[in-house]
Amino acid sequence: MWVSLRGIYRNPGFRQVSIATIVSILLIALPYPVKTTISRIASHSILYPFVEIDRFLLKIDSTFEINRHLNRRLDFLATTLSTVMENRYENERLRKMLGFDLMLPYELKPAEVIAYSPTARFKSILINAGMEKGIFKDMPAISPSGVVGKTVSAESYSAVVQLLFDPACKVAARLQSSRTQGIVAYLGGRYLSLTNVPADQSVAVGDSVISSGLGGIFPEGLFIGRVIDTRVKEGEMFYEIDIEPGTNFSLLEEIFIVTSIPGGN
Amino acid sequence: MIPYFYYFLAWFFVIFCQIVVSPRIAFGDIYPDAVLAAVVLIGLKRGWKRGLWFGFAFGLTMDLLNPQNYGWTTVLVSFSGYYAGYVREKIFLDHILYQSLAVFAFALAYQLLFQLINWPFYFINNFIQLLSNSVFTSLYTAAIALFALFILNQRSRLRELL
Numbered sequence: 001m002w003v004s005l006r007g008i009y010r011n012p013g014f015r016q017v018s019i020a021t022i023v024s025i026l027l028i029a030l031p032y033p034v035k036t037t038i039s040r041i042a043s044h045s046i047l048y049p050f051v052e053i054d055r056f057l058l059k060i061d062s063t064f065e066i067n068r069h070l071n072r073r074l075d076f077l078a079t080t081l082s083t084v085m086e087n088r089y090e091n092e093r094l095r096k097m098l099g100f101d102l103m104l105p106y107e108l109k110p111a112e113v114i115a116y117s118p119t120a121r122f123k124s125i126l127i128n129a130g131m132e133k134g135i136f137k138d139m140p141a142i143s144p145s146g147v148v149g150k151t152v153s154a155e156s157y158s159a160v161v162q163l164l165f166d167p168a169c170k171v172a173a174r175l176q177s178s179r180t181q182g183i184v185a186y187l188g189g190r191y192l193s194l195t196n197v198p199a200d201q202s203v204a205v206g207d208s209v210i211s212s213g214l215g216g217i218f219p220e221g222l223f224i225g226r227v228i229d230t231r232v233k234e235g236e237m238f239y240e241i242d243i244e245p246g247t248n249f250s251l252l253e254e255i256f257i258v259t260s261i262p263g264g265n
Numbered sequence: 266m267i268p269y270f271y272y273f274l275a276w277f278f279v280i281f282c283q284i285v286v287s288p289r290i291a292f293g294d295i296y297p298d299a300v301l302a303a304v305v306l307i308g309l310k311r312g313w314k315r316g317l318w319f320g321f322a323f324g325l326t327m328d329l330l331n332p333q334n335y336g337w338t339t340v341l342v343s344f345s346g347y348y349a350g351y352v353r354e355k356i357f358l359d360h361i362l363y364q365s366l367a368v369f370a371f372a373l374a375y376q377l378l379f380q381l382i383n384w385p386f387y388f389i390n391n392f393i394q395l396l397s398n399s400v401f402t403s404l405y406t407a408a409i410a411l412f413a414l415f416i417l418n419q420r421s422r423l424r425e426l427l
Contacts (some may be wrong), residue, residue, distance in 0.1 A: 013313060013347075014316040020321045020343040027328065027336030035332035044330035057285060 010244075097254055100144040106219060108142075108256040109133050114158070123166040125252065130155045138217050140258040145221040146246025147171060147211060148255050159257070163249055164192055164224070172215035173224055176208040184209060184224055184243065192225060194241040199232045201239070209243050219261045266288070279303040282325050295401045297409040298372055300327055300407045304346040306410060309364050313350025320346030334383055341379055345371050361414040369407035376402055 030038075043051055097110065111129035129135050132153050141148040141161040149163040162169045164186060171184040173194060183198040192208055207227045215221030225245040232239055282299035290297065300323045308316025324342030328335050349371060358364050376399035381388045388395055 016314065016317055017343075017347055020317055020347075021340060023321075024336045024340035024343065027339060028324075030335060032332065035335045038335075039329055039332040047280075047284075047326070047329060050280055053281070054285050054288075186367075216384070 010056060027191040032140055036050075093254060096144050097256070100256070106258045109259050110254060110256055111136055111159070112133070112254050113252050123163050124149075124152070125161050125163065125255075127159050127161055127255065127257070129158065129257065130157045130159045132156050133257075135159050135257045135259060140218045140222070141255050142222055142258060143247050143252065143255050145248065146225060147218065148247050148249070148252065150217055151257060161255070163246075165249060170215070171218050171224060172212045172240055173209050174212040175203060175227070176210050177204065178202050178207065181214070182241070189242075191228065191242040192245055194227070194243055195238065196243060197239040199239055201238055203227060203230045203241060205230060219258065275303075275335045276322055276326070279323055281387045283323075283327065284330075289402065289425060292405070294398060295405055297406045298375070299406075299409065300324070300342060300412070301372050301375055302368050302406050304342050305349040305368045306364065306414070308349025308351075309353050309358060309367060311350070312353060316346030316348075316350040317343055318346075320344070334379075337379065337382055340384075341375055345375055361411060361418060364414055365408045365411035368410040369403050372403035372406040373399055420422040 015245040020253060034201050081150045109129055111127035111133075113125050114128045115126035117124040127135075127141075136149060136154050137151055141150060142212040149166070149169055150234075151159045152162040153160045164171065164184065167186050167188075169186070172181070173184045174181045175194075178201065180197055180201040180203065184192055184194055184258075187193045189193070197203060205227050207226045209227065211218040211220060211224060223246050225243040227241055228244045229242040230239050231241075274324045279299055282303075287296045287299050297377040301391070304323055320343040321339060324339035328338045331338075349367065352358070352367060358367060377396070380395055382400070399401060
């Protein structure tokens with residue numbers, strides 16, 4: 001028995017396993033505060049590089065996650081901002097139109113522009129209001145910036161508005177300061193023209209051109225545009241007057257149709 | 266004789282895999298035990314002595330991270346390394362499939378023993394759940410060991426060719 005025990009003891013495998021086991025048991029038997037202290041020291045010394053690499057990679061992971069989250073949020077906010085800005089512009093436009101509506105003595109029906117005529121220069125537009133709102137043919141179309149044109153046809157829920165830039169659209173007008181009368185029409189080029197103004201009348205650049213109310217469609221006093229150039233060719237009896245319209249026709253979104261004029265038909 | 270620098274390099278690499286890589290290739294709770302796989306493979310390839318002491322060093326390092334189970338990982342991983350060397354002496358396992366099978370068996374035994382020692386009541390009450398969890402962890406560990414062995418074999422073949 002003694003011999004076999006000595007044999008086991010002398011076996012190098014047994015000795016080494018015993019040493020490893022005893023050290024492990026000693027570690028297991030250590031009081032918990034000592035274990036915690038050793039762990040803390042170890043994680044700040046020999047395990048420090050691993051812990052730091054792990055933390056660094058965790059930071060990268062979380063940075064990626066945060067980045068993805070922020071990108072998603074950014075997309076959402078960009079969309080929201082776009083909607084808010086659009087609402088803001090619409091609000092401003094509607095406020096302006098509401099003020100305009102209250103200012104004029106006419107009965108106005110608001111309408112949204114839903115289509116432009118597909119020509120290079122917009123000559124007519126389609127609006128989303130028609131006979132059901134009391135809109136019929138030959139009613140003036142105006143915007144807060146000035147005269148837009150007149151309705152040329154009306155359906156139940158839509159109507160076509162002929163713009164001032166259509167050569168067939170003519171408006172009886174006068175110069176606001178000199179009261180000289182004429183006819184606003186489009187004769188080609190970039191601007192409208194005020195025709196039939198005798199050459200002996202005084203015409204000032206910058207003067208406002210307003211509707212005279214003599215044509216039977218447009219009521220008196222609606223702003224059309226401003227005089228930007230006047231010419232009289234030699235031997236001619238009438239001025240050639242260029243007018244810049246008050247309305248920017250390419251930016252039209254909402255307009256009013258004048259459905260009734262006090263004292264008019 | 267392998268210089269001590271290589272021992273240190275092996276220790277650094279295995280601990281790095283265990284602390285940094287393993288959690289990142291985990292499937293939920295199932296993650297490969299790089300330390301055990303390395304110790305068993307060292308035991309199988311280099312004998313019980315290296316298996317024992319590498320197991321001791323790796324186990325002790327892992328214990329330092331977790332004061333609650335102090336010493337248990339050291340003793341279990343050391344024994345795994347020792348018995349892997351013992352298996353090598355009794356049955357010569359040259360094929361990588363047998364070696365990864367041995368890794369699976371050691372990993373399963375280690376997982377079950379570790380849980381039984383640390384949480385005996387929880388282990389008995391939830392045996393089936395813990396067993397299935399241990400089987401999956403061991404399978405994953407064996408798969409990683411198989412991959413490592415395959416890479417090492419390819420490297421050896423390349424060296425022979427050159």
